[in-house]
Amino acid sequence: GENVEQHPSTLSVQEGDSAVIKCTYSDSASNYFPWYKQELGKGPQLIIDIRSNVGEKKDQRIAVTLNKTAKHFSLHITETQPEDSAVYFCAASISYAGGTSYGKLTFGQGTILTVHP
């Protein structure tokens, strides 16, 4: 089955700096890659996702890049703020034709991001 590796496990940055989290996946059939943010005591919440027919996607201060050949994808957060502090998870799954899937996500191990004021 799919295996997703995520690095680093912890990341500490100063407010205003950029943060980068990297993930690799093993199953070349995976074509949908979401990123989730989990705050303390809450469930994971989708922040951005990318499909394999796209190399990069941006949404304000966050962006995701995908390298299908190397089977890795990354999350980039610019101008970090203290409220960005949370655990971030990458995931991978196979999305079937039509843009939908059963959604069997395989998650990375998570990255604890701390943004210091």
Place this chain on the structure above:
Amino acid sequence: DAGVIQSPRHEVTEMGQEVTLRCKPISGHNSLFWYRQTMMRGLELLIYFNNNVPIDDSGMPEDRFSAKMPNASFSTLKIQPSEPRDSAVYFCASKGSGNTIYFGEGSWLTVV
């Protein structure tokens, strides 16, 4: 939209007792997932349903765990008998026709 609703939010039970966790998915969603989160193993998919039918239960750790989805708006995850190693946060999640999976707030289970 109320989101995915889970109950109880917290449960402390003694080893050997039966535990039932409940989930109400987002209305109109046809896929439902149960995940378990621990420090050691991260987020693990236990089972998922599509249109109330279990599609993949390969993540269910052992026969002590069972899950049901009697209708489109309700699912349960049962552990019987519970053991201390079952202590974890159990998340229910649901998905509609798109790709986004929406998670509930979780049920924090402690087995002593």
